[in-house]
Amino acid sequence: MVDPAEVIAEGSPLWDAFRRYRELGFGAIAQDESLDPLVRARLGCIVNEELSWGDVGLAISLGLSQFHPPFVEMSGDSELVERFCDPATTHDRVLGAHRTRPRQRHGRRPRTRTSRTASGGRTASPVPTVPTS
Numbered sequence: 565m566v567d568p569a570e571v572i573a574e575g576s577p578l579w580d581a582f583r584r585y586r587e588l589g590f591g592a593i594a595q596d597e598s599l600d601p602l603v604r605a606r607l608g609c610i611v612n613e614e615l616s617w618g619d620v621g622l623a624i625s626l627g628l629s630q631f632h633p634p635f636v637e638m639s640g641d642s643e644l645v646e647r648f649c650d651p652a653t654t655h656d657r658v659l660g661a662h663r664t665r666p667r668q669r670h671g672r673r674p675r676t677r678t679s680r681t682a683s684g685g686r687t688a689s690p691v692p693t694v695p696t697s
Contacts, residue, residue: 590615590626591629592630593608593611612627636648
């Protein structure tokens with residue numbers, strides 16, 4: 565699959581890989597309190613090494629899809645925990661690291677880039693912004 569649209573299309577093997585990763589419990593190793601901390605660390609390293617040997621990009625994507633639960637749980641917000649951590653509500657979703665809305669720059673002056681002029685002085689020019697939508 566060369567076309568990115570094919571990779572993320574419904575029915576793509578990518579979604580099967582994410583589903584199997586969750587079913588096998590690889591993403592939950594770090595949070596499994598029934599395991600000794602040393603065993604958790606070793607298992608996590610072995611899983612990451614083996615997946616990375618096959619495809620490092622896929623390994624990173626799989627790992628990041630399960631990166632958020634401990635941080636969401638630390639928030640103490642039961643609505644967020646249910647939305648992002650409860651297996652009953654998240655079993656068919658893949659979550660990743662992405663920005664959901666543009667960053668707000670409340671009350672800040674526009675960003676500028678400073679450069680030296682030929683005479684040794686400084687000049688400021690606006691930094692171009694990238695559209696976020």
